[in-house]
Amino acid sequence: MLVNNxxxxxxxxxxxxxxxxxxxxxxxxxxxxSKIFLDEKTRHKSETVKAAADDEGAYLLDTIGTKxxxxxxxxxxxxxxxGICRVTVGV
Numbered sequence: 001m002l003v004n005n006x007x008x009x010x011x012x013x014x015x016x017x018x019x020x021x022x023x024x025x026x027x028x029x030x031x032x033x034s035k036i037f038l039d040e041k042t043r044h045k046s047e048t049v050k051a052a053a054d055d056e057g058a059y060l061l062d063t064i065g066t067k068x069x070x071x072x073x074x075x076x077x078x079x080x081x082x083g084i085c086r087v088t089v090g091v
Contacts, residue, residue: 008079020082027085031064033057065089 003010021027033056068087075083 018076031060033060 002012068089070087072085072087073083074085077083
């Protein structure tokens with residue numbers, strides 16, 4: 001089944017089904033981080049490398065909390081408002 005990008009419809013006479021989550025569905029995911037694993041040689045080479053490894057978890061969580069938009073669209077049917085999700089980041 002190929003979708004024509006110009007028209008947004010399926011070429012030919014393909015049959016398909018679609019499933020939608022109820023509008024009040026709560027989806028969640030976990031993001032976890034840890035320090036960069038460095039061997040002893042690398043760890044002693046540079047304090048900058050060690051500092052970056054120590055701060056990586058905090059940097060990742062800060063980035064997720066500030067760079068992810070408040071609303072995203074997942075899946076198809078964007079033109080009719082399907083798949084719009086509110087994103088909440090909690091630490």
